[in-house]
Amino acid sequence: MASIGKTIASKLHLWLGLGSGLVVFIVALTGSLLVFEEELEPIIYAKFHTVTPPASAQRLPLDQLVTTATTQFPGKKVSRIEIEPQPDRTVIIGLQQSKKAKYILSVALNPYTGKIVDTRQEEDAFYSVVLRLHRYLCLGDTGKIITGISCSAFLIIMLSGLILWWPNRQNRKQRFTIKWGASFKRLNWDLHAIFGFYVLPFVFLIASTGLIWSYKWVNNLLFYAFDGKPQAKREAPVNPTAKAHKNTDLYEKIYAETNRLLPYTGLITLTLPEKDSLSITASKKNYEAAISNIVDFLYFDNQTGDLVKKRLYDDETRGFKARRVVFPIHTGSLLGWPTKLIALFVALIAASLPVTGFLIWWGKRKKTKKTVAPRKHASTRVPNPQIGVQNA
Template sequence: MKGTFKKIASQLHLWLGVSSGLVVFIVALTGSLLVFEDELEPVIDKQFHIAAAHEGKQRLPLDVLQSNVTKAFPAKNPVRITIESEADRNVIFGLKNGKKEKDILSVAVDPYTGIIAASRIEQDAFFSVVLRLHRYLCLEETGKTITGISCVMFLIIMITGLVLWWPNRKNTKQRFTIKWNAKFKRLNWDLHAVFGFYVLPFVFIIALTGLVWSYKWVNNIIFMTFDGKPQQKREAPANLSTIKTPISSTLEKIYKATNQTLPNPGKILLTLPQSDSLSITISKADDNAPIANIVNFLYFDKNNGNLVKTRLYAEETKGMQVRRLIYPIHTGSLLGWPTKIVAFLTALIAASLPVTGVVIWLGRKFKGKKVKNQAIKVGNNKSRTKPVIAN
């Protein structure tokens, strides 16, 4: 019975691995890059993110920066404004650049001079491409289905891999250590099995949390478990006023009020509604929080910049608080650099597993053919041997 179970696990591990290996390799490799997206993005595209020398200079009002962007791109409506917490960062304006919501032209403005530093199609940016590869192989809904199925396969592969790895009395030491001076075949097996064992808990959690983006029902399970109902759609509330106040500093007023209400450091995102009746949504991350992705929301009247509503993290439902933990757990940003390093190494090893696994499979396949050919050759030689006739 035990042998049959292990044989089934072996076949599942093999064929699910062969079927999903390429997708797992791409998703894991891109995932390792995305772990340090926040750190690498300003380095890769420095002109876009880093402002010129700003010592001793005062930031210009947001409204002035938006006015400069509007003059440069009069046909494109602003939909969001991103303000990083670091003093040397440009302010990024997101302009609607097509019919789809994700069609965004990003414009970087130096907040101290008001000069437009750079612009780019957001979909063409390096990490945007990496993210699309990671989530759906740049194949939209078809790719999302493929990565979702491959993620489920990978979870089964890890379980069956643990079954195949499980040691007995004779090979316990071999299962926990890598023999670095061994021949290639043995070393490759160790890299696959031993490394796979050590990263299994982390990879399993990362893959499991990844299902939230692949399947809506997985996301709903979180809210049904903790809130007793599916996730509720959140919309910006309506403006309290109906008449636009003739002031030219509404955005700057909102920005200052946000920092007064939420004095903690953190990235600020202003989402500008396309409807004149809805308020402006402000989200601000809390960099002082013990874990990542703690975000508070404020809503301001679009007409006069007055505060309409607050939506603080502490007041969120348990379901939403748990849901907010999924992203930092998945990306490794939960506790900052220590968990990011763990996630980075885990993703790299996960990317290597399909490669070492295929090498093991090919080695066994060719070995089987070699043994079969040798058996045929021996059989042919025997058939050609003349029988000895005794006198």
């Protein structure tokens, strides 16, 4: 029975690996690039994100910055405003041709002088491209299906790989130690099987959490497990004031009130609704929280700037809190640099597994061709070498 189980595991490991290997390689490699996105983005686009704060000047009101951006790019509407807490960071204003337009033009302004320092189309930014490759291979819904299937296959590949790796009394030491001075074939097998074993728990966790973005039913399972019902739709509340003349200090008032109600350090994002009948959403990411991705939400009247509603993290359901933790688990940002370094190492190893696995298969394929001789007699039997990493 054990032999049959390993044979089945070998076939699954081989053919699922060959079928999904390229996608797994791309997803894992782009995932490694995304681990330190928050740290590298301001370095890659330093002009876009950073300014030199003057010794005594104060920040200009947000409404003045918004006016500068909309005047420079007429016909475009404000969709979001991002304000980092650091004094050397720009204020970024997202503009769209219409509220439902897909692409955003981001305008970075010096908050002390009010001047536009840089602009960019968000879909062309480096990390935006990397993220699209990671999630759906830059192929839209079709790519999302492909990455979802490949991610699911990868879970089976890891479990079947564990079966093939499982040691016995004779090869127990070999299964835990890489023989660095061995031949290329042996070293490649060690890198595939032994590294694969050591990172398996982390890769399995990252891949399984990735399914939450691939399949809505997996996301709902999380909410069923913690709340007993699927995820509720989140939307800004109806705006209490009818459309009238907006306050001239609308955005500055919302920004100041958000900082007053949520006094911790963090990124503030003002999101303007697609419909004027809805309130403005102000979210603040808590940089002082024990784990990352803790965000509170406030809703403000889009005409007066008065507070309409609070949606604080502490008051959220267990399902919503669990969903908030999924992202930092998936990216490795849960506990900051220590977990990010682990995630980077794991992602790079995961990206190497399709490569080393392909080399194992290719080497066995070439060996099979060399050892199979032409059949001279009807009674001659050609051996059928077993394809799988367990025989290396």
